[in-house]
Amino acid sequence: MIRSLSRAPWVLALLCWLIAGLARAQLTIEIVGGGATTIPIAIVPFASDAYPLSTTAVVSADLARSGLFKVVDAGGVVPRPSRAEEVRYGDWTSRGADAVVVGSMTPQPDGRIEVRFALLDTVKQGQLAAFTYVVPPTQLRATAHRIADAIYEKLTGDVGVFSTRIAYIAKQGPRYELLVAEADGFNPQSIVSSNEPLLSPVWSPDGTRIAYVSLENKKPVVYVQTLSSGGRQVVANFRGSNSAPAWSPDSSRLAVTLTKDGGSQLYLINADGSGVQRLTSSAGIDTEANFAADGRSILFTSDRGGSPQIYRLTVGSGAIERMTYDGSYNVSPRNLPDGRGFVFVRRDGGRFNIALQDFATRQVQVLTQGSLDESPSVAPNGKLIIYASETGGRGILAAVSSDGRVKQRLTAAASDVREPAWGPLLK
């Protein structure tokens, strides 16, 4: 009685949310290559998980997409376990699963849903993780991503990024749109749109704002937009071009490329547009700044040596060191979060590819094989790099693991997508 009464409002809420989600262009993700070793895992459909977007299905899709898991068929086990104590390990070892996930979803009188799950090691026959969340129906997808993150973290030892968001630019006809979606491409939300090009979106490390460049004023101008309010502010609109924003790790300042004093040079500016301070003084081009996670150094692209190469500026001393030597076009550097190295775009012959260079060994590994791969952005766990690519003359997004093994492709119907930016971890 209480149950059937309480069900009505959240079913309605869920429907509304679904319809809103369906109305927007969605990215489709396809795995095009997998890891060398995958962890076999069985994900038992959660008891009462009869929701239109099954929580269990989202968890399975997240894990499978990472390329590090092989999802083992969980059908045919009777009775279907939903709690740790109901799991008979033999059922799962016989199917080759090293881990099994069970759970349940129980509607609450207030309309919320209690989601419980447990992750079990079938080899050691013990529980690895167990959580309970009580969430409104609108948070079910987010909860599924959190469960996938917990499983990923327990089994790989790395932080999961399924709960993070990505930003990207979609171009449809003459229209440019900055969108923010869940890391699996779902629920794209329009942040800003314009008939003039938008480019270079970057997330503030605190996840509250996105800086980007718009040509709507007939020149490149840097804006910062707050996601919660939608309010935006001009951060750099000096004489000449203003571009290539990069956030400082504390989200208080931006490195930008300005031409107000002649030539493209790096400057530091407060996130409200005040306090401009020049960072580099060269006769060449200095652009595409990117802060190291500790804020002590900035990688950037410069042609001061004759061809575009990557350099590192030490913020305190102003010392500048050239980082790349191989090839005549190395651009768009992005620091890895662990400080071990950086990814960048290198041109080899007529092809542009994403590569990774180690700071200590200076060794370069080319990660992608497209012909026009550009604009890399590193996931906050450092394990995946999302980038822009092209297929059949259309812009698509793709992701590659930092070891080059796992590859994914993200496409959107009827629009060109480019300029991906991976958001920070949820606090």
Place this chain on the structure above:
Amino acid sequence: MQYPVQKLLISALFASVLAACGTTPTTDSAAPVEDRNVGSGTSGAATSGSTTGNVAGTATGSQANRLRDPNSILSKRSVYFDFDSYAVKDDYKPLIDAHARYLQGDKGGRMTIQGNTDERGSREYNIALGQRRADAVKKMMMLLGATDSQIETVSFGKEKPRNAGHDEGAWTENRRDDFVYRGE
């Protein structure tokens, strides 16, 4: 792993809302041209002053007309560059010289030089390359009589190609500076 793909509707709505708060191009009045007549006491303007034997009022109109007259070199507004280069080719020197003299003769005249690149390479690095192409032409115009304050150089990088193709022909057309006078 395939997810269903849906079309957007809400975003179109969003777009129209945002368009409302978007750009109003800065339209300038004829004020700068009037400045010219007021400031014609400078020695630089004296040479071109001889050409304005007309009534002061029509001089304003004829100046603007010269920019639009298809028979005038001033109606030509583009300079093209070689791949990976910002060297201004000799072919364009008469054109650059004509615009520099125009600005010299119209102290209130203001121009934006918009640099562009072909589609190859990093978007941001191309913004910087386009900027350098615009700066190269500005430098030349300043040597030929225009002043720093008259010319703003900006870059669109590879973002606004004139030719949307992906071949050498398109790239040649897109490696370009465009001259846009204030009020146009």
